Amino acid sequence: MSKPTGDQAPLLQQPFLQHHFHSAAQQEASAKLGMWLFLAQELVFFGGIFLAYGAVRYFYPETMLSAHEHLSVPMGALNTAVLITSSLTMALAVHAAQRGALRALRRNLLLTVALAGAFLVVKYVEYAHKFHDGLLAGNYLTAHGMLDDDQGARLQQAFRLRASPEQVHFRFDARYPVTREALLRAFGAHKMPVRAITRADAALTVSEPQLAHARAFNGALDDPAVWGSQAGSNTFAVTFAGKPHIFFGLYFAMTALHGLHVLIGMLLLGWVWRRAGRGDFSRAYFTPVENVGLYWHLVDLIWIFLFPLLYLVR
Amino acid sequence: MSEHISKGAALDTNVAATAHAITPLRVYLGVFAALLAxxxxxxxxxxxxxxxxxxxxALFVALIKAGLVVGYFMHLKQDARFHQLIFFRSGAVLVFMFAFTFIDLVSRPAIVAEQGTLVLGQEREQVAFEAELRQRLSAAKAAAQPTASPGPSAAAPAATPTSAALATAPVSDASPSPEAGATAPRPGGADAGTPAARSR
Known part of the structure; x- marks a missing residue:
């Protein structure tokens, strides 16, 4: 072997070699083995949630097709490009470490952190939009952002009752005339298919079992006071077609889990950047750079699958 | 004993020799360009x-991209065989996980048909059932008044009292559904036209 590896350097010049390892090469092999085992675990970890996605998509293909329209393809594509570029800068960082170019190493690590931050900023903009429109997971999906401007201005409350979780109740200013047809049009215009709309105000007189049900959960929305005040108000119960709340549940679970990995990646990159500045790394030893790089590429890898599955469903 | 040591040493040198072969810069740039493309x-x-x-x-393209990232950015192509084995075995676990889950999911409708219970495909069958009901309802209406034009209930057929009650009362749900009363519009309510269909 012509390259100077840790093995050939005298022991005193290997301050990075921990005492419980036989040699620098063994230390590196152990670290890498551990990293690959961790990555293998990550694959299966994310695989579970991809499997959930597959099952939901199998049972509710229409839901996937209609609900994904609310995701912005340009934003997703931009984030894909950002992550791929960050993977390149990470690879260049490792490349620099291999050549012992410490300044290039630090510069590329910094670039990678910056791109990771850019990814999270785009993600924040997307999330903010979803929150604003009420396109959220499970019981939190109200989709009130799909109402037209007039309806939105007069909307007083959009909520779900746990007793009828399939329906979203929209309560409008009592003086404002809202019709079922106008609501249907508004949701239709925003590609939010509706299965049923009923006026809920007249029907929301509470029966004894319903009251018992509401008391059992005792959530704020199930407060009998809320139920009682429905009478005479301008309330509609909307049942959306398909399972948009499950799509957005998957969307947030998958992207937030991935986003958490990005955040952890940024911390790890910062840690490696600091160690590089401290002079911990040399051509003979840069295993942490390599391992953080492996982690970062896996984050990119997962996004490569998330992007077409969530944003580009056809 | 000595055999073990020599094996360990072989692994050491193997890892060191393969992982440190420096990938040329143009390979990285080429992979980057391919990923963007x-x-x-x-x-x-x-x-x-x-x-x-x-x-x-789309999945095929994603797999190619994944291969490029794993092979070149993560250097798995020139990495130790053992690392390759670990990574691809994880992939194999995923394949089995998906295969067996989908064998179950795909074969469920047959089981459902045999046992007469609805498990997960419930929603779909319910929608089909509702559509049939709606069709019968409008056919009956048309027979009763042949000159009448389709009213607002035809524009939004899903909101007829029958289907609204159905939508909230799952066929196989054993528990009483407390919301049924809350959703069905009362006769004489704001939904003009539709309650008449029920009373007829």
């Missing part, structure tokens, strides 16, 4: 209407 291809394909094969095509 393939992203463009996926986005472009999603706008083209190519039917149900689109999902598999």
């Amino acid at each position: 393939l992203t463009g291809v996926t986005v472009g394909l999603s706008y083209a209407d190519i039917g149900p094969g689109a999902l598999y095509l």
